[in-house]
Each structure stands twice: as C-alpha cells, then as structure tokens.
Amino acid sequence: MKILVAEDDETTGAFIARGLREEGNSVDWVKDGRTALIQATGGDQDVLIVDRMLPEIDGLTLVKTLRGAGTRTPVLFLTSLGSVEDRISGLNAGGDDYLVKPFAYGELSARVAALARRPPTLEQETVLRAGGLEMDLMARKVTRDGVAIDLLPREFAILEHLLRRKGRVQTRTMLLESVWDIRFDPMTNVVETHISRLRAKVDKPFDTELIKTVRGAGYRIDA
Template sequence: MRVLVVEDDRETADYICSSLRALGHVADHAADGRQGFLLALDSEFDVMVVDRMLPGLDGLSLVKSIRGAGVATPILFLSALGALNDRVDGLEAGADDYLVKPFAFSELSARVSALARRPPMQAEETRLRVSDLELDLIRRSVCRAGRDIPLQPREFRLLIYLMRNADRVVTRTMMLEAVWEFNFDPNTNVVETHISRLRNKIDKPFDRPLIHTVRGAGYSLHG
C-alpha cells in the first residue's frame, strides 16, 4: 500500500511514515499543502493522510482542490480540531474519514487499511438537473431557469441530497444522517429551518415549487 502523509509537524510525520514502513507500506511525505497537492496530482496513492492545519494551503482547501481536480484517492483527515463542526467540515470538504489527535497508531493504521480496501469510486456526474433547476458539483453553483442562486454550504449539501433522490420521499432522519452526519435525532428543527431557506431561494421567486412536503413522511423534490 502506498500512502501520502501531508503533515507539517516533522516529529509526527516521521512517526507515521516510519510506522507505516515498518508494516511494509510505502510512505511519502509532504510538509505543506502545496507540496501535498502536487504529489497527489503527480503520483498514485492508495490513501492520503492529511493534517488540517497546514502551511501554504490548509487541509480543507487542499482536499477541496484534490477533489476538484478529479482525484478520488481515499483521504483521512488527522487533526487536533475534534469538535463536531470540525469533523463535519472535513467530511464536507471531501475527506472519507477523520481521526483526532492525539491518536494511537494502531487506530490510524486500521483506518488507513479500511480506506484502502474500499472499492474504487465510480465516476459520477458532475451536474444534477431536476426540471429547470441545475446544480454544478465542480463549480459549486446552482441556477434555476438560468438565474444564479447563491447557497450556503449546508444548503448546497442538502440540495445535492434532495436532487440525487429526486422523485423519492426522504425523511427527516435520512436528511440528518446524510447531511449533518447525525445517526440519531438530536431533537432539533435544523432540517425544517434549512428546507425553509431552500424554498425561499429555489421555489419562492418562481412560478412552480419543486420542494414538496409529504405529510407524515418527509419531503420530495420533483418537477
């Protein structure tokens, strides 16, 4: 297995790389985000381990740039930032897993191996369309009937989920799990709040609504 470790702390990087090599893996090291980006584009890796706080190009920007360039290599974020919002931000940026410092190498190794065993990502469409609503995953833009619609990051992610499940009923719990990474009901109205915001931007200025409430079940997006 070939692993790219993007970590600016030399002691941590040496520890991870030497431990991976001791297990028989190939470990390459980049000391900053820009070097990590160039290596990610220039070479093929089975997994990348990326620190959040990097010089040159921070971890979030690095991962977004890697995904924007079409590189689908599994990425594990490694960071001292361990709050829920930090983990969600990392996953939303395009990472596949998130491990908080301080960490045990045995857990890092297990997570890296699990990511390497995942089947290769299938190429997916970069544009979604439902009726006259269009979403561009690369440009991260949304328009309806040719009119640009600015969305906040969470609104954008929620709309992606709704459009990928167009003509289906999605429940509040399904949206919490897919968009907010909650696997339980935190007793919040966050879904309803964001659906209302989306409606104000996507439906209200136009003649025909696309987001529909299915009483007792959830919501459905269709033309």
Template sequence: MKILVIEDDPTTADYIVNGLRQEGHIVDQVANGREALGQSMNAGYDALVIDRMLPGLDGLSLVKALRAAKVTTPAIFLTTVGGVDDRIEGLQSGGDDYLVKPFVFGELLARIQALARRPATIIQESVLSADNLSMDPGRRKVTRAGREIDLLPREFALLEHLLRRKGRVQTRTMLLEALWDISFDPQTNVVETHISRLRAKIDKPFEKELIETVRGAGYRIND
C-alpha cells in the same frame, strides 16, 4: 498501498512514515499543503493522511480543492483540532475519516486499511497489471493467469512499486530509499534478496518472466 502523509511536524511525520513502511506500504511525505495539492493530483496515491494545520494551504482547503478537481483518493484527517464541529467540518469538506491527536498508530493503520476496503470506485488505480499479472492494492490481492499468489508485505510493496512504474528502470538506490528508507548502503543485498524471492513467486512458475534486470542500471517490469 501507496500513501502520502501530509504533516509539517517532523517528529510526528517520521513516526507515521516509518510505521507505515514497516507494514510494507510505499510512503511519501510533504510538509506544505500547496505542495501536497499538486502531488496528490499527479502521483496516484491510494490514501492520504492529512494534518489540518499546514503551511501554504490548510488541510480543509486542500481536501476541498482535491474533491473539486474530481480526485477521489481516500483522505483521513489526523489533527489536534478535535471538537465535534471540527470533525463534522472535516468530513463535510470531503474527508473520509477523522482521527484526533494524540493517537495510537495501530488505530491509524486500521482506519487506513478500512478505507482501502471501500469499493474500488473511490480508489485511484485500484487494479495494476502487467501481461497476465494483476494486483489489487486495496484488497492486497495478486493473481497471475488466474492463480492467486501469496506475497509477504515487503514483497507486495516491491511489486506494487515496480508496477506503478511499469516500463521504467528502478535503480537499487531508488528501491532502497522508497521501500527501506535507506539512502545508500553498499553492504546490503536486501534489494537483490527480495527481487529473487519475488521472482520465485511471480515469474518462475510461469512461461514468461516479467521482472527484467537491466544490467548496470536496475530492475523494471514490462508487459
């Protein structure tokens, strides 16, 4: 899944972002509510993790603004504000779930996964596709020509990243930063290794190859 973490405490943000990435998800993070509003509307996220106490625009106002704009991306509040009335207010504002800090990462992950299992009508871009390849991020299901393909979490995240940017070249550096949280490492071949594994599963058994190597630039998926 592609998840936006909206949290202004650096320690908490790093803990959540690193944990979600280790589970194979694509994760962005912002610390300002007003910046998060624009990003949430335009970047096609599958889930939002939102602190209530944010600079620029508080979490409640952020979710209310998203719902008013018909953005239905599932949102879970993660906050120290934990009274019964506070939880009710958060859910009534348009939040889908509410978790109080301090929290256990496993519970946060389980709640995000539960949101992803809700009917596809509430999840933006619930199905991604290229040619006869189809991906349902919420259900973590990939098929090509009607055949289901079993992917490891990192392979799934790599394919999802490419599909969401279909037709656009993704450089090695872009992939390292998005999927492995590595800014630059000339020694690692992790991208090439995972591209090769992904090709073996979604391209080699079929007549047409979807993952294209753009010489000197990077990789992309085309229809």
C-alpha cells in the same frame, strides 16, 4: 499501498512514515499543503493522511480543492482539532475519516487499511447532455447548440434532475422532493410554473422540444 502523508510536524510525520513503511507500504511524506496538492492531484495514491494545520495551504482547503478537481482518493484527517464541529467540517470538506491527536499508531494503521479496502467511488458525471443541450455542473453553465442559457438556481436544479434521469418520466412528487425538499404535496402549481419558465429558455428559442410532458405522469427529457 501507496500513501501520501501531509504532516508538518517532524516528529509526528517521521513516526507515521516509519510505521507505514515497516508494514510494507510506499510512503511519500510532505510538509506543506501546496506540495501535497501537487502530488495528490494525479490520484495515484491509495490513501491520503492529511493534517488540518498545514502551512501554505491548510488541510481543509487542500481536500476541498482535490474533490473539486475530481480526485477521489480516500482521505484520513489527522489533527489536534477534535471538537464535534471540527469533525463535521472535516467530513464536509471531503474527508472520509477523522483521527484526533494524540493517537495510537495501531488505530491509525487500522483506519488506513479500512479506507483502502473501500470500493472505488464511481466518478459522477460533471457534464450532462441531451441532444444539443449541455449542462456543465462544475462551471454552473448551460448551453444549447452553443448558445448560453441563463437559468435561475431552481431552474438549474430542475434541469439537472431531469438530465440525470434522461429518458425516464419524473413525477411532480419526485421533483418536489428532489428540488424543493418537500415530502408532501403543497397543492400549488409551483412545479408547473417552473417547468413552464424552464421550457421558455431551453426549448422555445430552438427547433426541437426536449422537455416532454407525459400526460397524467410527469415530465421527461429525451436525448
């Protein structure tokens, strides 16, 4: 395996690098977050081992930046911050596993091997399209035929839901669960109202209607 270790403590970093190399792995050891970011951005490694308390760029920011840039390499956080809140923040930042110092090398080795065995994560689309409509999920921008469309957050969420399921009918219940996180029918016309507003922005100014009403079923976006 090819492993990148980001650890600023000399003793700990040398200990980890030596142990992993003795097991036949190719190991790069860096001592600050900025260097780690540069080396990890290409996604050439099989596993990243990241200390949270790194100089220049801390471990959480490092992993968040990598995930935002589309790097999906598995990350094992290695840190002395061991509270439940610390673990949660690490996992929410994009970490895949969390090991608290002090640690047994055998456990670290086993966790690294387990991460490397995971099937690769399917890359999720960051730009959704239908006809001349384009939604950039990273930039949070929507255009149609090159014309910018300003959407409110809920309208954006509805359009994203429909675009991800392009060509498939989405019922009112599906939209309520996905966009509003409502697991029951509140007996309001909230879905219909937002669809109407969305159509006024996405369809009305243009020649072709993309958001279709399927009578008695729901809504669908066609390519």
